Amino acid sequence: MDPAERIQAASSFLLQAPPGEINDVLNDVRAVISDDDSLQDGVLPALREYNLTQFTTVDVPGVEHQTIVSEIARISSEEEGEERYLDPRSKTSFRFDHLSLEATDPQPTESDEESEPLREALEKATQLYLSAHYHDGVAAVFSHAGENRFTIQVVANKYNPNNYWSGRWRSQYVVNFNENKVEGFILVHVHYYEQGNVQLTTSHKLFLTLPQTAVTSSPQQTASKILAQIESEEGKYQVSLNDAYQEMGEKTFKGLRRALPMTRQKLDWDKVLGYKLGAELSASKGGGFGSAI
Template sequence: MDATERIQAASNFLLQSPPGEINDVLNDVRNIISDDDLLQEGVLPALREYNLAQFMTVDVPGTEHQSIVSEAARISSSESGSEERFLDPRSKTSFVFDHLSLEASDPQTVEPSSESEPFRLALETSTLTYLSAHFHDGVASVFSTQETPNRFVIQVVANKYNPTNYWAGRWRSEYFVDLNENKVSGKILVNIHYYEQGNVQLATTHEISLALPPAVVTSSPSSSASKIIALIGDEEGKYQISLNDTYQEMGEKTFKGLRRALPMTRQKIDWDKVLGYKLGAELSSSKGVFGNS
């Protein structure tokens, strides 16, 4: 493999990292590639891609809260060559993000669009209430989109890392609220890694879309936003409960169908008999051969 292919392979490994294990994967990859100079330059795009896709959380300088680093948080800049910046709409701060150390720096105040800010703020308030009601360690960000007015992005992420007990988990949800088309669409992604003497992973995807009832859209921003979040929260709760049904179905249909707990006889196998039957069958078949001759 040449250098480009090695970086390609290393990047591919990094993008598959389970929740909270990117540093462990990076350590393994460093040892395997054993060329730090090549790696340092080469894997930055993969780290950036991973952070954006996984809704990496960051402490926002000068605030007491965290915000989400994602494609929606990226500030598209017209100047080429300028450093990439991300937005925390809650504190109206933009910052530069280091994809390796996961730290934010160079905070700057950003003036929100006066047109979309009232509804964005209403959505944010409802989202944060919902977040603290249903997530143990959740972070949420609500963005208005620069290109399309009346279109908002809600992102939620909750992480739990427990390396001492060999497990980690991540819940991500993302919703596009479109008031031009009166529609909400989004997805819930759950990833769980359990790795005590093994490697077991749960990966779920759940895509949803909903046409908003007229009553929801025509209310005041705060009432409309809280109704939208109530609909989303309801759907997420239902999804979480429906996972139980899926588990039950997998346990009863698939798992049992693959291998029984015990044979039909409800007893373990009598191995002497198994061998005896086989030998007996062999003997009688050879008797048959002798009898016919």
């Protein structure tokens, strides 16, 4: 395999990295590439894609809370001279290193005066919802200036390497007041790897119609009603996941295994080679193909 093919394979592995394990995967492929400079340059696009799609959280210098790095948060690209991202809550833009996962060069930004009151109300309602239902969750609310649209992003990570599992919840909702609707999705990724390798990846799309009563003259009331709808839908989805998990444990996984072999006796794995040799000898005595007798 030539170097270009190795880089392509490494990039593919990185894009499939489970939650919280991107550095482990990077260290593993480093041993295959054996050239850190080529590796960093070659897989940087994959790292960037991974960070943006996974809603990577980051600490911005001078800001007390974490924010989300995503495509929605990007306000300029490398082609424009530098790639910068926005933390709308603190009204701060920053540079982000996709390899070190560090934010630098924070600068204040101006918000859209017309949309900011409703954006702030959605932000506060989202933070209240986050603190009530998520452990160590991070959220960001972005306005689309002049479009009367807002995007709510939520991510919650749980890493437990001591017990060999990790998980990530991502959800995004685009609130469109021109059409009185909310379109969104939920993405869940769980990895369990004690004496094996089991991953659960699932997605769910949401399409909500905002009732006329949800849109009021008060930004706070409007935001609260929208988040109440989101809370209801996410609650239903979590219940469905629990039901599916119970179903897998009681039926699906049991159906994939046989309690005993056809002989009704447990297999002694230390004697597998002996079983194979015995089968070959039996075939030889029967005069089958390849018999020496």
